[in-house]
Amino acid sequence: AWKKYSATGFKSKDDFQKETVRHIETTLARSLFNCDEKAAYSGTALAFRDRLIIDWNKTQQRQTFADQKRIYYLSLEFLMGRALDNAMLNVGLKTAAKEGLGELGFRIEDVIQQEHDAALGNGGLGRLAACFLDSLASLNYAAWGYGLRYRYGIFKQEIENGYQVEIPDYWLDFNPWEFPRNDVTIDVQFYGWVNKYTDDEGKQITSWQDGEIVTAVAYDVPIPGYGTATVNNLRLWSSKASAGEFDFAKFNSGEYENAVADEQRAETISAVLYPNDNMDRGKELRLKQQYFWCAASLHDIIRRFKKSKRPWKDFPEQVAIQLNDTHPTLAIVELQRILVDLEGIEWNAAWEIVTKTFGYTNHTVLPEALEKWSVPLIQHLLPRHLQIIYDINLYFLQQVERRFPKDRDMLGRVSIIEESQPKTVRMAYLAIIGSHKVNGVAELHSDLIKTTIFKDFVKIYGPDKFTNVTNGITPRRWLHQANPRLSELIASKLGSYEFLKDLTLLNKLENFVDDKDFKKEWAEIKYANKVRLAQHILSATGISVNPKALFDVQVKRIHEYKRQQLNIFGVIHRYLAIKNMSAEERKKLAPRVSIFGGKAAPGYWMAKTIIHLVNKVGDVVNNDKDVGDLLKVVFIPDYNVSKAEIIIPASDISEHISTAGTEASGTSNMKFVLNGGLVIGTLDGANIEITREIGEQNVFLFGNLSEDVEDLRHNHFYGNHQIDPELNKVFDEIKKGTFGDEGAFSSLVSAILDHGDYYLVSDDFNSYCKTQDLIDETYKNQDEWVSKSITSVARMGFFTSDRCINEYADSIWNIEPLQVKEEA
Ligand code: 26W
16 A cells, blocks of 8 residues: 555544544534444544545645646536545545444445435536546646535436436535635626726726625535545535625515525525536526636636736636536636726737636537527626627637638638527637637547537637547546455555556556466456345345346436437347247347446436336336346436446446447446446447557447448438338337337337437447347357456556546646655
């Protein structure tokens, strides 16, 4: 293990027990005699928290003293999951805690499970932000995350009669990992009007006045790094009625209810995470959230910058702000407003500061996910910002016109303002224009944005403004914490846990692909993880599955482009095949468990229909005596980070089967392979780079290529659209009512039969099924399978988020780590 840096806090099992018991008895005011698992969790968390706080304070002091550039990662989503196990790993005293808790009569695994997931995110983008925070701290970068402190995270999913039901996720009843900073508040303005006048000295003044004020209160969350004393800060803003604004007069004049209603309205801003993934809905409250968070974060950043008394032109040397998708794009406008209106800086000088400060990461090419805000809405909520957006656009279009005087259409195409009814602001264009770098999240995706949605901007700015940073994942959570036995086995072969800091060291595992004992242990660990998942499945769904069967997993948000429908149609196809098999043939087939999980956005009908179909197919297949263990179909409810930690290490095959060109990167593909699972996938997102790294012979690829998608779609409408005959048989079975009322699934079927099959399910069906058959064959040779598994893990070093963060630091932020001196 690594060196312990912190000189304070507990050092041994006895120390740990003393601290934990003290917290249980005093902080929680509980007696040890009625201490349940929840109280044991709370006491343990508080004991570890104490240790983090010391390093946290020191880190903040060190970074202030060094006074060098800081990174600010602005993200509306941080999908953190649980914190205790991570704190234990990074503080480095898990063994002491395990023994200490054991003596008090608790199993550490059960205690860890008491914690409520911090689920302030939807899916990939939010979890990426969490992995990035882990890497930034582990690599000693001076970095802050900025987000919103939602009272309700992503909803909890229950399945009732095969349908998704959403339950509010109130997660803040006991959260030892956040620190309210009641002294760190920022007043944020909305509505009002813009006053332009000349002051006594003849200066032009623009002032935004008479708005409504809402106060942002900071809540800080410590982010410990692994193998270092760095503990960075995640600052989440909570909204409350402003003390200045809040109408105490109303209380006195008997308008008690109105006064309370005002207060409630202010608190609504940070009340709930919007549960849409890749779907822009344009709600006013969402825009309010975005501005509230951007304004509070920027004012906080500027306050910190001003302490060093540097001139404004140094701002980009001290501050790098990364925009996690377009959600924080208003920060660009807000900084320009502060510089021009409040600091009196000339427009062009201000704009240079702005563009040098921001970087923008795009996470999707799906048109329905690209944010557009209606001009009247912005006019109403942020009148001064709308003017600034128009000015930014004017200067930009003038520049474009000078460079491309003959291309009249160009101006309309690249304008920030879309001339629709009503007019809208194209946030991605604003983000590109206001940033010095734009990146995609995997090679194909970064190429696609340059040749499709942002093509004109490549012409205008040249190709160097656009770059790629392929996503990554933190191996601390996704290997060591989720799969401790595998991590331990790897460490025993490599001689240390150094690979958790330098994941490329995994390549030494290739020396052991022919080591019989090693392979046996490798396979045993996978089996044990499958047993653990089987137990979870039984308790969560009542379905009993055989851990010896092939576990085939697809867990991610439900979306048509991710094609869970292709998977479940494939399952039905398999079911029909089994029904038609002789007893002899059945004996030869590898038993399989098809495992699904994922949430549907509450308003996304098609996604909910897919969930319903999976559950109904499960009801039929799982109770068919003919089929027995040969096929089980499971929908695991409420997929989240902590469930992922159980599911991912237990998979034999995972599915990453999006229509080519639609999945920007995917990150669970990396998690599965890093845990020794093989992948069935399309040539999409990071699957492409995974294949390049681990070798084509270790990936089950299928389906059409991205460059063919457009033609295929065209042919569906204008050619002779032939549906795959085997898929037609699946549809016939659904229409026969085998899985219940066919009407319930008609939208799903007719999307393919009647509406052009936009996601090419039929085009890829045959290739998908054949590849599944190949998987069956390959799985029968367990020895070969395990070799593939080991080789793949050995070659996954590239996909650590540490590599990603170093790339961002080099090519976008221009920042070096702040080294930490080791303490005795
Ligand atoms: C405006 C509504 C909305 C909400 C969320 C639009 C778009 C989003 C996200 C960008 C969706 C998302 O999570 N995208 C995923 O980002 C991951 C991290 O880069 C990628 O790995 C996934 O491929 C991408 O779908």
